Amino acid sequence: MQAYLDLCRRVIDEGVWVKNTRTGKRCLTVINADFEYDVSDGSLPVLTTKKLFWKPAIAEMLGYLRGYQSAAQFRALGCNTWNANANDNAGWLANPFRVGEDDMGRCYGVQGRRWRNPEGKEIDQLRKIVDNLSRGIDDRREVMTFYNPGEIDRACLAACMHTHTFSLLGDALYLTSYQRSDDLPLGHGFNQVQVGWLLMIMAQITGKKPAKAFHKIVNAHIYEDQLDQVKNIQLKRDPYPLPKLKINPDIKSLSDLENWVTLDDFELQGYRHHPAIQYPFSV
Template identity: 75%
Template sequence: MKQYLELCRRVIDSGEWVENSRTGKRCLTVINADLEYDVSEGLLPVLTTKKLFWKQAIAEMLGYLRGYTSAADFRKIGCNTWNANANENAEWLANPFRKGPDDMGRCYGAQGRDWRNPEGESVDQLQGVYNDLRQGIDNRCEIMTFMNPGERDRACLNSCMHTHTFSVLGGKLYLTSYQRSDDLPLGHGFNQVQVGWLLMVMAQITGLRPATAFHKIVNVHVYEDQLVLLRDVQMKRDPLPLPKLHINPDIKTLRDLETWVTPDDFALEGYQHHPAIKYEFAV
């Protein structure tokens, strides 16, 4: 929480205003941020200065790992974050590659589980990383990326947290997650949880011990209609102790994540938080 609040203060004190063409709104913006989350004791990096719907964050990442490309599939597992981008984004609605209602196109899960090589063959990035980690292999290329420059025009939104690199050292699993764009008041809380959760759940299904997650962000911004609530409400609240994440011990393989796991297989012990804050969402 201290890292998050320090980043909020940095954006407010030294950020520059940028016009965002996609949303038609101005953003107070800084470039480059590095955060670290030690999850070795099971502490989940969840925001406490506002209530965070952490199960939705887990559901969203679970959908990515399953390769979902429809907002309808995300809704079925308790995540509503893709409804607007799939169905209300004017540019995407006019895109000839859109297949119909709820279609997200070739972003996130499509790339992680069904990347296409030059011959048009499917490459399952996550399966390859999982197979290596199960054997304790780290060839310095244990990478799953959701960013495919050749298919950016075929997605409702370019992937924000786009690349995850796993590293093994001394029987411990580390994760470095790269994010191109960060809506600090609204989206960041989800992303922070997802980074910590991804490291912990991948460690469990590969038989490794979770260590540290490194969260690297390029463009950090606050939309102009979010600034007052962030500055005058959330930042004036005192952070509370981080809760501990409990993962169902029956989750043992990638196949488990693909088939029967739900957000209810995860529980937070001791999650104390301030009241929720309704920030504006920019489509």
């Protein structure tokens, strides 16, 4: 939590104004930031200086792991974050590869479960990782990437948190997640929860112990219409201790995640937070 506040201050103090071509808005921007989350005791890295709706963050990542391609599928899980990009993004609406209402195209989980090589063969990256980790194998290629340069034009949005690398040291599982673009007031809270949850759930379904997650960010920014709220509200609040995430112990396999897991299988214990902040969202 403190590292997040420190990065917000760094962006304000050192950031450079950059105009974002997709949204038409200016962003105060810095390059390179690193976070480290120790989830070995069940602590979930949830923002406490504002209320974070953590369940939709988990639902979104769960949808990625299932390879969902429709905003309707995410809504059914309890996540509405893809409605705008699927249906209100002018560039995507005019894209000939869009197949209709709620279609997101070939982004995020589609690439994680059905990545296409140049010959058109689909590769299930996640399945290979789960199978290897379950057998105690780390070939230093336990990588799941949502970024396929050959199909960026076939997606409503290029993946922001695009690559997840899993590493084993004995029976301890580590995760390194790479993010090309980070909307600090809005997106970061979601992404931070997702990194911690992904490590926890992957450890559980592969029989390993969750250790530390490393969250690496390239471009960290605050939009011009978010800046006042960051400075005058969020940065004036003191953080609270992190809560603990309780995961249904009956979740034991990738098949479980694919077929029956819901948000009711996760409980956040001891989440104390400041009131929510309604930051503007840029499509």
